[in-house]
Amino acid sequence: MSQQRHGSTPGSGSGNVPAFPDLPEATIARLPEYLRALHNLGEGGSDTISSEGLAAAAGVNSAKLRKDLSHLGSYGTRGVGYDVALLIEQIEYVLGLDQRRAVCLVGVGNLGHALAGYDGFASRGFKIVALLDADEAKVGEVIHGLAVRHIDELAQVAVEESIAIGVIATPAGAAQAVADELVAAGVTSILNFAPCVLSVPANVDVRKVDLAIELQILSFHEHRKATLTALPGGRSATGAGNQEAVGS
Amino acid sequence: MSQQRHGSTPGSGSGNVPAFPDLPEATIARLPEYLRALHNLGEGGSDTISSEGLAAAAGVNSAKLRKDLSHLGSYGTRGVGYDVALLIEQIEYVLGLDQRRAVCLVGVGNLGHALAGYDGFASRGFKIVALLDADEAKVGEVIHGLAVRHIDELAQVAVEESIAIGVIATPAGAAQAVADELVAAGVTSILNFAPCVLSVPANVDVRKVDLAIELQILSFHEHRKATLTALPGGRSATGAGNQEAVGS
DNA sequence: AGGCGCTTGTGAAGGCGTGCACAAATCGCG
DNA sequence: CGCGATTTGTGCACGCCTTCACAAGCGCCT
Structure with missing residues (x-):
């Protein structure tokens, strides 16, 4: 109960703040990570950054990053990359961090x-x-x-x-x-x-x-790895995905 | 690992631990939550619990819960529900929590x-x-x-x-x-x-x-809610999803 | 024994998210 | 001015996850 689908933002037109085209939750959860990476890059003196570079710094796939950023408008320049300062400003605005x-x-x-x-x-x-x-x-x-x-x-x-x-x-x-x-x-x-x-x-x-839950999830993977190494095949390593990041 | 398994491992056959049919990551992330809810119920004196009841205690959909549990074997009784103690044991085993x-x-x-x-x-x-x-x-x-x-x-x-x-x-x-x-x-x-x-x-x-990221995600929703209430329609409340639980 | 109500387990459909692959766009250089 | 190198933005297909809906199974009551 409760819980209902987005009504959808009507077809804009109202002329006001564009609000946001409803961003996918998965994207929202990654924006802070991009923001952190961008701040690091900015302090490092970088002026612009490619999707590849930023994706690496944030630990995600570059195609995913581009698609995420495209959701909030196109602020990159083809052949060049993204303007670090501008992108920081944009993401902070979307996240509502322009006000403390x-x-x-x-x-x-x-x-x-x-x-x-x-x-x-x-x-x-x-x-x-x-x-x-x-x-x-x-x-x-x-x-x-x-x-x-x-x-x-x-x-x-x-x-x-x-x-x-x-x-x-x-x-x-x-x-x-x-x-x-x-x-x-x-x-x-x-x-x-x-x-x-x-x-x-x-x-x-x-x-x-829930901090304990995080450990329990890791415990599962430990358990799985332990039983796998004990199995015939023997080839342990190369677990499926390993860099799981929290965020619904 | 662990001494007595309760009622025989379903698969049997090879005689060894069947390891696990690879559980979906989403399921794994929820198992600890179920476990916590089960412990609460157990202390409350409950002997068995229906999928509906456990789902409510864990904050998820009951169909999802049933499917999750079905992944690790059938330990429920139709018309009755799940045996709390048995289910706790099963989940703890799967998560590898039978050893400290x-x-x-x-x-x-x-x-x-x-x-x-x-x-x-x-x-x-x-x-x-x-x-x-x-x-x-x-x-x-x-x-x-x-x-x-x-x-x-x-x-x-x-x-x-x-x-x-x-x-x-x-x-x-x-x-x-x-x-x-x-x-x-x-x-x-x-x-x-x-x-x-x-x-x-x-x-x-x-x-x-990342604790700050969690706050930033909330900040986004605050920002969104703020701009929505400022829009014509006025109908604020009923945001999309509200009870987001962390866990990739 | 038989029927009835309740609950699990699951097939199928739909939605969401991911990643590939490529067209479009921009810059720099000759 | 045109060309090539580079990088963005995105259409598309695939797979995972969620959710519905219902058949199968179980216990209880008559």
């Missing part, structure tokens, strides 16, 4: 503590503006320059800081309640680190990251 | 510190047996009961503890070098938290988790 996004983090336990200090957020367009926890003992503690506030202040903080994205780093048992509170506070995107399924309204996006 | 797997963690910085103490690993079949770092200042530090050792000891530790899985939680700049060392030490599965592409031999599996 405020994020709140709920659950300052083991993992939450680390996330609060994770450089990668700040350096890539996000700013954690609030740390929240239900544990009174943790309230007031200053972590990486930010004081932990009580979860009850969520609604107030969310409005003050215009928070649209929330990160849940609580135990699984508390995650659904926190999610409900985030939604009530107007948050429409949630990154969930708790190992559980969240139930949210259809207009709220949830992405789940 | 030793993991080493390289990079005891902000994130690595948290991973070292993450309960989810221990409770789901993994044991971090070594913490490694290149920073001499960190060597010797005891984190969650385990002393940090210098990266140069990697090869030795890997052999001692039979480590097949390594976790990289270093800055991006050091990740490739660490990966090379892990591979040299015999590690064949790597979970990479550094924001960069790793180059490894074909027989080594790599899974990448």
Whole structure:
């Protein structure tokens, strides 16, 4: 239930922001990777980059990369490649990173503590503006320059800081309640680190990251490799695909 | 591997472990989720569970779940459902979780510190047996009961503890070098938290988790929702898909 | 024993994503 | 000014995955 297909963006014509021709989810998931590669290249002094080069830096097939980029308009020059700076600008625009996004983090336990200090957020367009926890003992503690506030202040903080994205780093048992509170506070995107399924309204996006699951998937491949090497054929190596990247 | 199989391995014949008919990657990525849901149900006292119920608990379509489970043999009973305990055993066997797997963690910085103490690993079949770092200042530090050792000891530790899985939680700049060392030490599965592409031999599996990328994907959806609500139709809500779960 | 309701397992259809292969376009050079 | 080298953008085919829909199987009740 809930969950419905894109209505399709009507035939444009309205003349407004073109919004985006609905990009394939697979493409969206790769854009950040391209962006990171482009930033590296840019710092390296490159001015333009070929699809082949960028694809290598991002770890994907070059045809796939070209098709991905073609979805958001043609910003390459045949015979030359892509203008690094321009492409960065374009991708950041599409991803909505031209504005710094405020994020709140709920659950300052083991993992939450680390996330609060994770450089990668700040350096890539996000700013954690609030740390929240239900544990009174943790309230007031200053972590990486930010004081932990009580979860009850969520609604107030969310409005003050215009928070649209929330990160849940609580135990699984508390995650659904926190999610409900985030939604009530107007948050429409949630990154969930708790190992559980969240139930949210259809207009709220949830992405789940479960570290143990990643290891379990690797465990399967280990198991498979182990049984394969034990088999007659013997030829182990050359596993099927090996560089799996996360991202639905 | 593992002592008693419950009710006879279907295939039989050759007498050996049939290995697995190669499961679709998509299925493999979901098995851990099913497993988690099953454990919850088991603790809740449930003895059997229908595909509908388990699918709901795991956040997937019931037909998909049935097909996934059918790939690893038929362990359900028509008209009744699946035996929770039996299914747990089966999935754990397929994932290779019937043996506790030793993991080493390289990079005891902000994130690595948290991973070292993450309960989810221990409770789901993994044991971090070594913490490694290149920073001499960190060597010797005891984190969650385990002393940090210098990266140069990697090869030795890997052999001692039979480590097949390594976790990289270093800055991006050091990740490739660490990966090379892990591979040299015999590690064949790597979970990479550094924001960069790793180059490894074909027989080594790599899974990448980039926390900033997850946020950027959410940012895109925020951006899209924002532009949609600004459009004529006004009907905001009901975004396309909302409960995206990570996993390639 | 027989029938009825429930649930699994699966054939088939459709959609999505990937990758090849090539036409179109651009630049640089003679 | 034209030609060749290079690289983008994309039509097309293929394969994987998802989803529907239903037959087959199982237990229970009468």
